[in-house]
Amino acid sequence: MALATLAVVVPILLVLVTIFVRGYQAINWEFLTAMPRDGMKAGGIFPAIVGTIILIFATGLAAIPVGVGGAIYLSEYARDNWATRTIRLAMINLAGIPSVVYGLFGLGMFVLFLRFGTSIVSGALTLAIMTLPIIISTSEEALRAVPVEFRTVSASVGGTRWQGIRYVVLPQALPGIITGVILGLLRAAGETAPILFTVAAFYLPRLPRSPFDQTMALPYHLYVISTQVPGMPPQIQYGTAFVLLLIVLTFSLTATLIRSFFRRRRQW
Amino acid sequence: MVIPDMPDHTPPPPKIRIEQVSYFYGAKQALHDVTLDVPAHTVTVCFGPAGCGKTTLLRLINRLNDLVDGTRRTGRIFLDDRDIYAPGADVPRLRRRVGMVFALPLPLPGTIRENIIYGLKLAGERSRTRLEEAVVRSLTQAALWDEVKDRLDTPAMAMSGGQQQRLCIARSLALEPEVLLLDAPTSGLDPISTDKVEESLLTLKQSYTIVVVPHSIQQAARIADHAAFLLDGALIEYRPGSELFTNPHDTRTQDYVTGRFG
Numbered sequence: 001m002a003l004a005t006l007a008v009v010v011p012i013l014l015v016l017v018t019i020f021v022r023g024y025q026a027i028n029w030e031f032l033t034a035m036p037r038d039g040m041k042a043g044g045i046f047p048a049i050v051g052t053i054i055l056i057f058a059t060g061l062a063a064i065p066v067g068v069g070g071a072i073y074l075s076e077y078a079r080d081n082w083a084t085r086t087i088r089l090a091m092i093n094l095a096g097i098p099s100v101v102y103g104l105f106g107l108g109m110f111v112l113f114l115r116f117g118t119s120i121v122s123g124a125l126t127l128a129i130m131t132l133p134i135i136i137s138t139s140e141e142a143l144r145a146v147p148v149e150f151r152t153v154s155a156s157v158g159g160t161r162w163q164g165i166r167y168v169v170l171p172q173a174l175p176g177i178i179t180g181v182i183l184g185l186l187r188a189a190g191e192t193a194p195i196l197f198t199v200a201a202f203y204l205p206r207l208p209r210s211p212f213d214q215t216m217a218l219p220y221h222l223y224v225i226s227t228q229v230p231g232m233p234p235q236i237q238y239g240t241a242f243v244l245l246l247i248v249l250t251f252s253l254t255a256t257l258i259r260s261f262f263r264r265r266r267q268w
Numbered sequence: 269m270v271i272p273d274m275p276d277h278t279p280p281p282p283k284i285r286i287e288q289v290s291y292f293y294g295a296k297q298a299l300h301d302v303t304l305d306v307p308a309h310t311v312t313v314c315f316g317p318a319g320c321g322k323t324t325l326l327r328l329i330n331r332l333n334d335l336v337d338g339t340r341r342t343g344r345i346f347l348d349d350r351d352i353y354a355p356g357a358d359v360p361r362l363r364r365r366v367g368m369v370f371a372l373p374l375p376l377p378g379t380i381r382e383n384i385i386y387g388l389k390l391a392g393e394r395s396r397t398r399l400e401e402a403v404v405r406s407l408t409q410a411a412l413w414d415e416v417k418d419r420l421d422t423p424a425m426a427m428s429g430g431q432q433q434r435l436c437i438a439r440s441l442a443l444e445p446e447v448l449l450l451d452a453p454t455s456g457l458d459p460i461s462t463d464k465v466e467e468s469l470l471t472l473k474q475s476y477t478i479v480v481v482p483h484s485i486q487q488a489a490r491i492a493d494h495a496a497f498l499l500d501g502a503l504i505e506y507r508p509g510s511e512l513f514t515n516p517h518d519t520r521t522q523d524y525v526t527g528r529f530g
Contacts, residue, residue: 079337149374156332157387157443158364167390168376 019245023238031239035205040225041232045240047207051215052189052247054208055199058124059131059188064181066128067135071177074136075143076151076165095133100193102130107197119212123199130194131184138183142176143169175259182255186248192219202228218244281349283308283447283477284329289343291324291501293336298324300502301343306494311469311478313488313509316498317524322481323371325498326449329479330366331359347447364391367440371452373432375424380416383424383435387443402442410438411468430461437468447477455483466491485525489513497521 034044078084106126116122146169154164170177188194200220208215222240225232282305291299299321306312314322327333328345331352344351352362364387375383384406385399393399403420407413412434416427424435433453440448450469454462469478469491482488488495492509497518505512505521516522523529 149370149372150376152332152335153370153374153376154386154390155335156330156363156368156370157390157439158360159387159390160360163390167386172377 016245019238019242023235023240023242026233026235026239027242031236032243036203037205040203040221040229041236043205045216045218045221045243047204048216048218048221048240049243049247050207051200051217052219052244054120054215055123055127055195055217056185056189056251058120058211059127060181060185062124062128063131063135063184063188067132067181067184068139068177070132070136071139071143072165072170075140076161076169091133091136094129095137097130098193099130099191100196102126103194103197105129106194111198117212118197118199118201118214120199120208120215121211123195123215123217126194126198127188127191130191131188134184134187135180138180139173139177142173142180145176146172171262175262178255178259178262182251186251189248189251190219190244192223195220218247280308282306282346283348284479285346285349286325286329287344287346289325289328289341289345291321291328291333291342292340294338298501299328300500302498302501302503304496304503304506306477306479308477309473309475310493311473311480311491312494312496313480313482313492314496314498315482315485315488316504317529319500320498321501322498323451326451326479326481327368329447329449330363330368332363332368334359360391364443365445366447366449367443367445369433369436369440369448369450369453371455373429373436373456375427375432375435378424379421380424380427380435381420383439384442387439391443406438406442407435409441409468409472410434411464412438428461430457430464433457433461434465434468437465441472441476445476447479448472450478450480452481452483454487462487485513485527497524499524 031044032049033046035046037043074084074087078087103126106122106129110116110122110125111118114122116125150168150172151161151164154168155161159167192200195217199214200217201214202224204214204216218240222237222244225240226237284304284306286302286304286306289299289302290297302321302325314325316322324333328341329347329352333339333341341353344353346352347362347366351357376386378386381403384403385393388399388402393402404413407416412431415431416435424432427435433456437448437450437453454465457465466487469480472478473493480488480491482491489509492513494506495509495512496506497504497512497516497520499520505516505518507517512521513525516525
């Protein structure tokens with residue numbers, strides 16, 4: 001038991017500590033708020049930070065309505081037939097597709113076919129498709145965990161099916177749904193391959209001007225400065241990695257707080 | 269003797285008329301050709317051994333079994349001479365007219381007050397005064413007002429089981445239904461709470477038509493104006509309670525009532 005705990009906790013701590021120790025020198029106000037200079041060897045990573053945050057929210061904008069809506073359909077309306085079994089099978093397979101394949105799909109579908117170009121819209125849609133299986137399956141699980149009796153009671157006092165979902169089932173399932181959404185979005189936030197061909201800019205020392213603009217993003221920027229730029233000071237690499245970690249952890253912490261807030265209001 | 273030109277002597281139309289109803293869960297038949305009239309302002313009990321179809325029959329009267337997949341029904345059920353299964357029937361409205369209390373107390377998440385006004389709010393009631401009146405009236409009718417009047421905004425799940433069950437009765441009454449269906453409402457309760465629930469039923473029948481699945485034969489005998497004995501999905505005997513329990517016609521009813529099986 002204790003050993004297993006150690007086996008999980010130690011690597012995480014090692015990663016955090018290593019990255020922090022090697023990167024903290026790079027992190028200062030300028031690093032966080034300035035544009036990159038001198039072929040990214042100096043200045044800050046501001047556009048990459050903003051780009052990643054924009055991508056997280058844009059992905060959520062696309063993925064949450066579809067994902068939660070799909071989960072509600074699967075859990076509350078769909079009957080068990082060949083169509084729903086196909087949807088579930090597709091979801092399992094979707095979850096297993098390598099992220100670079102999503103990237104290529106996004107390039108073909110959104111960038112080229114729908115002519116969104118290399119843009120935030122293309123990147124967010126690509127990331128949204130990648131996160132859908134996680135959001136749908138965790139949300140569906142959360143909805144199914146709400147006792148069926150609540151739906152019956154709601155119906156028995158004259159509630160329509162949708163009213164029962166809206167006023168009883170959804171509020172009870174919300175903590176689980178939030179967890180699923182955040183898990184999905186965080187996975188999207190750290191991915192490089194799906195944004196490689198769809199949105200990420202190699203070097204763009206300005207903020208995006210519209211949803212159809214490119215943007216820098218932390219994971220891709222990290223990849224670039226780690227492999228594509230000779231003579232890169234290592235503390236900038238580690239500093240960038242640390243900022244990415246920090247953003248992910250902040251989101252995950254926020255999610256935990258929201259979840260425990262809703263859970264305290266639940267009585268069963 | 270019925271004299272045709274003296275309408276006072278014809279019996280009033282039944283509140284609920286169940287007409288040749290059969291019901292199937294998949295291939296399994298749960299009800300066989302049940303026909304039954306429930307008069308207004310009475311307590312009618314439906315009883316029989318486990319699996320005899322009494323709960324199914326109850327849930328058909330407010331179409332709650334619509335929620336169960338893979339079922340089939342034949343025959344018709346009328347409420348005030350209107351077929352409740354007619355195409356285009358307003359099911360939410362039917363369920364407001366025909367309330368249901370379940371075997372286990374099932375408060376919704378939320379406070380006592382929220383539980384009571386949930387149905388009214390779904391029906392579109394926005395007036396705070398009317399919602400407040402409904403809270404007081406229904407809790408009083410369910411013999412719960414004195415116990416909870418100071419903690420209406422505390423979680424319903426924090427109440428005792430007996431209080432929760434009376435809350436569920438109050439939640440149905442808040443909608444001012446015409447019929448109240450109770451499926452073994454006292455099965456999870458202690459004797460004192462059971463007494464309270466039975467007492468409130470006897471008061472309530474002045475304003476409501478009540479159909480109960482009792483949790484024991486003794487309870488059935490205590491509260492029944494009319495009693496229907498079901499066995500394997502078939503209606504065996506349906507007569508005024510005072511007759512059925514003292515002088516059953518059918519030997520199967522007699523065997524069950526006297527405790528020889530079941």
